[in-house]
Amino acid sequence: MKFKQKPELLLIGGASDIALLKTKKHQDLAAILDLSNVKELKEIIKQESYWEIGASVTMEQLRQEMANDWPDFKNILDVFGSRQIRNVATIGGNVGSASPIGDLLPLLMAHQAEIIIQSKHEARPESLEEFILAYRKTSLMPDEMITKIIIPKDEDWLFWSEKVSKRKQLDISTVSAAFALRLTKEKKIGAIILAYGGMAAMPVHATMAEEYLLGKEIEEAHFEKAAKLITEEFQPITDARASKEGRAILAANLLRKFYFSFEF
Missing domain, CATH: 3.30.465.10 (Uridine Diphospho-n-acetylenolpyruvylglucosamine Reductase; domain 3)
Structure with a gap:
């Protein structure tokens, strides 16, 4: 966040991320405005x-x-x-x-x-x-x-999330997922959101799986097909936390886990 009058000005709240520019990259932070209070x-x-x-x-x-x-x-x-x-x-x-x-x-x-x-x-x-x-x-x-x-607030939606990391505590996520699902009166999928972190250059929707599941009945076979679509849609990177193949498997398995987490 910067301002035209002082483009080098950094606005901070807790600075838990910005502070790394100083401690890790040794950058000179010339002007800071703390908004935490x-x-x-x-x-x-x-x-x-x-x-x-x-x-x-x-x-x-x-x-x-x-x-x-x-x-x-x-x-x-x-x-x-x-x-x-x-x-x-x-x-x-x-x-x-x-x-x-x-x-x-x-x-x-x-x-x-x-x-x-x-x-x-x-x-x-x-x-x-x-x-x-x-x-x-x-x-x-x-x-x-x-x-x-x-x-x-919307009580008609079911929400679910999970973060996968090499350590349970104090670690950066390898893959994270947050899902939302709304059923119709006929117990079909009326709306669904499948959001992932760690699978692309920014947080993304699994659009192919979302489109496939929309209007479907809540059945394991449908979620299994959607999980396979997730492995086809994303091209994640390999880094110190996981291989690209491992991330694809994790993302698909999180959708399977979502299905088995609810009694629809």
Whole structure:
């Protein structure tokens, strides 16, 4: 986040990511504006049909607030860094980093969240799909910042998530998944979202599997076919955490696990 008048200015909340530029890359951070004590950015407001999450809300604050309402958030946030990291890392920073392995991004995609982007003159909403343009590249303009995230409430949806990493605690994800499913009265799939992290240069939908499952009955054979489509759709990279073949298998198995996790 930068501003036209001072393009080198960095806006930070917890700086758990930005600080690495100094500690790991030894960059000179010439100008920093710390927003962590701006009250309006630290609020969680529960409206009747949505949650309004300030950009400076910490991961620990979010974890505690959401524990009872959305277990899929708790699944991910329980293993997000350490407690020390969760108490400084912010939701706005996690979203703004646009990391392909950002733990919250697939979750927010599954919940069809909107990001509120503020400039001096106006505020505009964007979905995650609109906001993240490429690897660590977003639609933010030089005079804009993220101020809040809007998460709709919808009791008709089933939500599920899981993070796979080499260690259960204190580790970067190898593959993460966040799924949402809504059934029709006939117990067919009326809507489905399959969001993944770690499978591409940015968090993505498994569009081939989504399109295949839409309108189908909840049957193991359909989910098995969709899992195979996932291995065909993605071309993940090989790195220190997993091979590309391993990531494809993990992504497919997470969909299978999703199916067996519910009694439809």
